[in-house]
Amino acid sequence: MSCPPQSTASPDPCSASGRPAAERHxxxxxxxxxxxxxxxxxxxxxxxxxxxVLARDREDAFVAALIAEFGRRLPLFGASRLAxxxxxxxxxxxLRAESVARVIDAVRAALPATGAALEITLEVNPSTTERARLAAFRAAGVNRLSIGVQSFADATLKRxxxxHRAEAGRATVAAARDAGFANLSLDLLFAAPAQTCADLDADLDAFLACAPEHASAYALTLEEGTPFERAVQRGRLALPEEDDVAAMLERVAERFAAAGLARYEVSSYARAGFESRHNQRYWQRRPVLGIGPGAWSNEAPRAGAPFGARRANARDLDLWLARIGAGEPGALDPPERLDARTARGEAAFLALRTAAGLDAASFAAEFGAPPRAYWNAAIDELVAAGLLVEDSARADSLRLTPRGLLLSDSVFLRFV
Ligand code: SF4
Structure with a gap:
């Protein structure tokens, strides 16, 4: 399958460059x-x-554990401001809005916000219960919603x-606007079972009619151990072929660009000024304290971990609750201290995910030499293959080409 071209508009990359390490940490x-x-x-x-159904006492215990974990781990980060x-x-x-408010209040009481307006995002799924809470979430301090619409086609949602169904997605977007949210991100899942380009185009029509400020678009992938993976292995489910997925991804990027949603990261699109500040922290390798089961944290460089560290909390809810209740860390394992090689590879491929690309001067300032000192042959091959472009005006900085965006995973593998 191929999607015929619909627009010649090209993405308008926005900057995702980092700030000096001392400031950002x-x-x-x-x-x-x-x-x-x-x-x-x-x-x-x-x-x-x-x-x-989430019982009130279960929810209250969960929220209390979140706040306890936050209070216990915050001092380890040495941070002075909340971004x-x-x-x-x-x-x-x-969660009830009052539960969200309890967490926001606890975090804000411990950490004053940065000068820039604080971004507080809440992921929302379309459903009647959650729709009724949107105004209260706004009153609690949430100023950005990420709505998991995924599709506006009932057949795709069912597969x-x-x-939820399409009408619930539309109603949730409308309710979010009514509640005063001026910063909405919508999730789009494509390359769903049996989905065609025509289906995707219809989905994009409905999606763009909602005029979101931000969009995250992901091709469906098969994750190990999921029912979908087992169904594909048994021949009971077929997903679109690789070429078809690439054609769909191109179509998504074209349609979003034509609608003013610039691609600023492999899967992320935004109107100018609405890029996700939180997600940019991951691509810029800034510290993030993750609380709750399965949450990841990125810790800033410090003595004994000059390239930073990361750790993951226990994924199992009951285990995480038990550990927090016993005064133990939510993570089972000690932090993974990054070595120089791992940190260099992550710095490269995370920057390459963004439209701004890998800034050679910043990289050299952190790691002592520019990217070519570490990956000269790989860069030559990727440039020759039309997957990377080197910007000589920016000290040989690197970014993905449109073809490199389609094959980004194979490019990233050359840097790790
Ligand atoms: S994709 Fe996962 S996290 Fe999202 S609604 Fe479904 S089960 Fe929940």
């Missing part, structure tokens, strides 16, 4: 993982717990095993 992003979902989607491999706060999941909008 005083700011902290906080990620809060809420694992509860109405039902478990058959392609999902996140740390999730099925909870069609971003992100509630992800799972489905954090399954994906989603709990």
């Amino acid at each position: 005083h700011e902290l992003g906080v990620y809060v993982h809420v694992p509860f979902c109405e039902r478990i989607c058959p392609y999902c491999d996140f740390a999730v717990v099925r909870a069609p 971003t706060l992100y509630f992800g999941g799972g489905t954090p909008s399954r 994906l095993g989603r709990a």
Whole structure:
């Protein structure tokens, strides 16, 4: 299958460049993982717990554990200001607004915000219960919603095993606007089972009619151990072929660009000024404190860990709760201290994910030499293959070409 061209507009890359290390490490992003979902989607491999109904006492105990973990771990980060706060999941909008407010208040009481307006994002799934809470989430301090619409086609949503239907997606977007949210991100999942280019175009029409400020678009991937993976292995489910997925991805990027949503990262698109500040922290390798089951943290460089460290919390909710309750760390393992080689590779491929690309001067300032000192042959081959472009005006900085964006995973492998 191929998608005929519809627009010649090209993405307008925005800057995702980092700031000096000393400045950026005083700011902290906080990620809060809420694992509860109405039902478990058959392609999902996140740390999730099925909870069609979330009992009040269970929710209260969970929120108390989140706040306890935050208070215990914050001193380890040595941060003085809060840059971003992100509630992800799972489905954090399954929490009552007063629970979200308790977490926001605890975080803000411990960490004053940076000068820039604080970005507080909450992931929301379309459902009646959660729609009714949007105004209260706004009053609690949430100023950005990430809505998991995934598709506006009932047939696609059904094949994906989603709990909601298209009308619920539209109603949630409308309710978010009514509640005063001026910064909406919508998720789009494409390359779903049996999806055609025509299906995708219809989906994009509906998606863009919502005029989101930000969009995240992902091709469906098969994750190990999920029902979808088992169904494909048994021949009961077929996903679009690789070439078809690439054609769909090109179509998504074309349509978004024509609608003013510039691609600023491999899977992320935004109107100018609406790029996700929290997600940029990961690509720029800035510190993030993750709380809740399965949450990851990135720790700033310090004595004994000159290239930073990271650690993951226990994924199992009950285990995480038990550890927090016993005064133990939410993570089972000690932090992984990054060595220079790992840190260089991550710096390269995370920067290459962004439209701004890998800034050779910043890289050299951190690692003692420019990227070519470490990957000369790989860079030559990737440039010759039309996957990377080198910008001589920026000290041989690197970024992905349109073809490199399609094959980004194979490019990234050359740097790790
Ligand atoms: S709603 Fe999202 S987090 Fe929950 S099961 Fe589905 S894909 Fe996973």
